Amino acid sequence: MEISRKLRSNGTVLAAVALLTAAVASGLTGCSGDESDSRSGRPPSADEGRPAALKRYYEQKPSWRECGVPGFQCATLRAPLDYDHPDPAEDLRLAVARKKATGPGERIGSLLVNPGGPGGSAIGYLEGYAGIGYPAPVRARYDMVAMDPRGVARSEPVRCLTDKEMDAYTQTDQTPDDASEVAGLTAAYKKFAAGCEKRSGEVLGHVSTVEAARDMDLLRAALGDKRLNYVGASYGTFLGATYAELYPDRVGRLVLDGAMDPTLSAERTNRDQTGGFETAFTAFAEDCVDRDDCPLGTRSPDDAAKRLGALFARLDRDPVPTGDDRRELGEALATTGVIAAMYDEGSWQQLRAALRSAMAGDGGPLLRLADLYYEREDGKYANLMYANPAVNCLDLPPAFRTPEDVKAALPAFRKTSPTFGEGLAWASLNCAYWPVPATGKPHRIEARGAAPILVVGTTRDPATPYVWAQSLATQLSSATLLTYDGDGHTAYGRGSDCVDNAVNAYLLDGTPPADAKRCT
Template sequence: MKKLIVAVVVIWALVVAVGVTVGVVLVTGDDDGDDSTGGDRTTPASSAEPSVTDSGSGPTAPVPAGLESFYSQQIAWEGCGDNECGTLEVPLDYAEPDGETIEINLEVAPATGDRIGAMVVNPGGPGAPGTSVPENADFYFASELRERFDIVGFDPRGTGDSSPVDCLSDPELDDYVAGDPDPDNRAEVAEFVDLGEEFWEGCEEKSGDLGNHVSTIEVARDMDVLRAALGEQKLPYFGFSYGTRLGATYASLFPDNVGPFVLDGAVDPSLSSLEGSLSQAKGFETALRAYLEDCVDGGDCFLGDSVDEGLRTISDLLDEIDADPLPTGEERDLTVGNAFFGLVTPLYSKDNWSYLDIGLQEALEGDGSTLLFLSDAYGSRENGTYTDNSLEAISVVNCLDDPWSIPAKKVPSYFDEFEKASPTFGTVFAWGLTACQGTPFGTTEPEIEVDGAGAGPIVVIGTTRDPATPYEEAVAMAEQLESGVLLTRDGDGHTGYNKGNACIDDTVHAYFVDGTVPDDGTEC
């Protein structure tokens, strides 16, 4: 999912399903006769026991000079539960391939039937560990894909167990998330600025030079090394949310190596940080209004008799929590920062709206426990600890890719613009424009044009009421990619595949399994 960059914290582009990440989308179209799968990839594998070590053969793509030893490496797979795990060695800095190296953590869920090949996946973020996908492969993918593909997840460099960046201790991260994302007086602004400064100071101290080498471009380079190690001439790839930016970047760097690509919940790679924040603010406003409309249409809505009344109820509740945090039955109270994340997390999926009902009903009665649970789910916090570094990695990666920011004193000048995009969340997103203030890191990678020129057909999925990656961004990505094919899901929530829309699912399956490219502009 794409997390959102708000206040000091960031909200990501990844599919949040209260404890598990999910996502994807597509639609059916006529076969135009163009086999997008590359070579004989669609020829079923032998009837031997499916294993990732059987990954497709065929002529290898040209190897970048100086990287021969990385591209020729063999992955030592070992059993880990029902799956197989391993590591991939890559340079810390691709400009210095003879220098320091790091290991990329891998996990694969082997194909359960007649295997076609290995599909690399990314759940979004940036910051989400990609090994979470094969760990939950049956949740992410229907049997049509599980049977035919090894599902290969990797923790992108700087995340999960792949040399993770580190910035804050768990108690410090608790304070960071709990901080007021919309300070409204001098003291609160000072505290807001202090939290941001402490975050970047911690990143520099704990992460060092690694923080300069976790950019999206470097992760895309790692993906091509992984492609070669898997034995795939053309890389099959499924990227969700931020994973669509990663996929589009890969296609622009290595167009000849692109196999069937699906980019679900797509972001617009051309947007500036300011434009992206405005887009996401508008997306979450749309999603909240859709949630309230559903509540009102159901009759006897506990939030009010109209959408506008419901918005006022929620806004008043947040103001009350800001002034007086709610008890939760544990040591931590529900602050307005936690309440914000608890409110937006269920908006990623319509299936989770019932959690939001419970959280808001309890909060209106003075109990913040469910909203705190939802905030913790967003931050991967369980049993008092954070199970991954996603809340830290997202800021480091985003600010490495685009370090633009504004100082706190300039934020109020953007209020009108943001409140127009989102009357409910606008000022929170405006404060998010300060997120990269003080970053000590800078990328060594040259900027590239993200257009996928020369790649085969790339299917881009957009959902009409997607909060984290608004539909307009998918339209823009499909237009910017030279071979982009837009597939539209009319619905709510983040991403479109495996969300109950048979049209999307059937189209994706036909594309990956049979090489049938949908018509551009297909609507489901």
């Protein structure tokens, strides 16, 4: 159900099969003034003294222990709940993991990774992919490190609904046809928000991207690194860019893959992303109609889109069984399943089979794609879908505040995406009922004085449209743009030797590729 504002790299879901925020550019909301140089407005350099109130946090030494996956170590980092009013009695405990550099070659330092979301587990990403799947030369010379951001997974996770309640929530009709269905949708959003407030307490007001970026600086200091080296995917690019703006002189080698544009409002971001999914579906449809097993016909991509729309309409009227007595496949879950497969073209075959089954009256395969998206396993949900709106609704003012606002915007969303526009417009109403007011707003991120930063964009990325990468690379004063001409969400580690070689060279040597370099 929460689709339009969830950005994450395929590594957390589809390859196992994550939106955005902001703060004021000239003085980021949530940034404590006591850490800034009064003359420049910037935080002090890594070698300067710390404010007394934060000294204890910056002087932490992690106590590493073997844990979980062999070869990985875990530790806990303390961070203030509220950076403006740090109180040891309210400290958050943030989970950290690492896999030490394997050699050969001289160790460069630590490389922090984040897969996006917001709400994707960075530790899960490290243990399941980055720590074993990143190119060997990178793992040889970096300690691979991850920290679940505040409110996420193992770091004081936000909670909102019971698993049974979440099952009902994901089935809520998201394309209301009358006043009764509009009331049902708004009631679902209100119940979700109230559950988050009840089950998450004060942490709900302190999970912004600015605060998560400040936590990253605590981790940098705890690791003994003067500068932060980082690979962020999808929403992780906004987290990394926010760090660069807060601490430009502490930027090491930053890779921002599947980049976001921090200048956009929530409405514009959601509409752009809706268009990204339409672009990805068109690519899927073009591939599908050339195959003998295409369940959407073999005439044209436009005809395939009409057939998918007809399937959605039929499921809206008459859901089909899935093999789960508590859940039928209606339009909402079917849409989620289709969108899940848009993140990675490697899932297109699975989607063709799932659509064929749904058309024959078996919704199970398409439901399984939706479950992968929602991180639902054995009837239980990870906290991704709770942390995601918690961060988003703090980071930007709501896209819409009333159902009437959505209705006014429907023509623009439908024009942007005939396939997904209506549902994703209504999905953009969720933050209207959030119990904590937003602390951020759209702004440019320039990070003047930062070392060279590498921005990576994919031309047919469904979740973070390529124009966002172009925009962010233009904003960041020291950025270089690397373009991957292809499909799928994010580019590094997804099969392009050209992309991987360029990113590896930057991480290992500090030299970004030539600006405007394109890979296929």
